[in-house]
Amino acid sequence: MPPEEQALRLAEALLFASDRPVATARLAAALGEEGDAAAVLSALRDRYAGRGVEVVEVAGGWAFRTAPDLAPALTRVIEVPKRLPRAAMEALAAIAWRQPVTRAEIEDLRGASLSQNSLDALLEAGLIAPRGRKESPGRPVLWGTTPRFLEQFGLRSLAELPRQEDLLAPENAGSAPLGPPPA
CATH class of the missing domain: 1.10.10.10 (Winged helix-like DNA-binding domain superfamily/Winged helix DNA-binding domain)
Structure with a gap:
């Protein structure tokens, strides 16, 4: 497997497994010297563009989020968190x-x-x-x-x-x- 593909797989797994947005520096540490974290994140965003989930920058890091156009359909089947007073x-x-x-x-x-x-x-x-x-x-x-x-x-x-x-x-x-x- 080419190193670029391995780096994408590692980034994908890290974002998927993390319960918080993953900082670019954290991904860079996981990739080591062989990987350019910014380039890997860009490639991962491109790979997921137009799919059911997208890679987005949020809260100082990167995470998978539901594609915005699918959110209304999901609110009918996923329990909505309790609203604050x-x-x-x-x-x-x-x-x-x-x-x-x-x-x-x-x-x-x-x-x-x-x-x-x-x-x-x-x-x-x-x-x-x-x-x-x-x-x-x-x-x-x-x-x-x-x-x-x-x-x-x-x-x-x-x-x-x-x-x-x-x-x-x-x-x-x-x-x-x-x-x-x-x-």
Whole structure:
């Protein structure tokens, strides 16, 4: 078997077996000096283009994902994960855009208190994690998103998040996003 084909097979097996996106550096280590990880990933993407699964860059690595055009058909036969409550989603948005943030800062941004159940739901889903403590009285926990957050939302990095200003309707363009309603 040609070395190029062996490298493709190794990359394919690594992506398939991994429960997380595989970083290019990790593939390069697996390939050793004989393989060019970027070229192998490009060839693997080409090989899977137009198939039921595709090789995509997500959360700082590479993974197999269902072809986007097949997703609607799969939602009829695959169990859909439990949806997060609105308060948890609002907290997740605040964390994603302003991280690292404390619980009090999340509450200020939302304009409402945040229950421990909402934080627990985000932690249980693996979407957020503690990122240290703030150097202020009480040393509150700082929260940030995880690689699982990027995977869940199909993002390569946080830089791909839409800007908050772009999400506001034109009539709200002057108001502060994620903050309490104007008095």
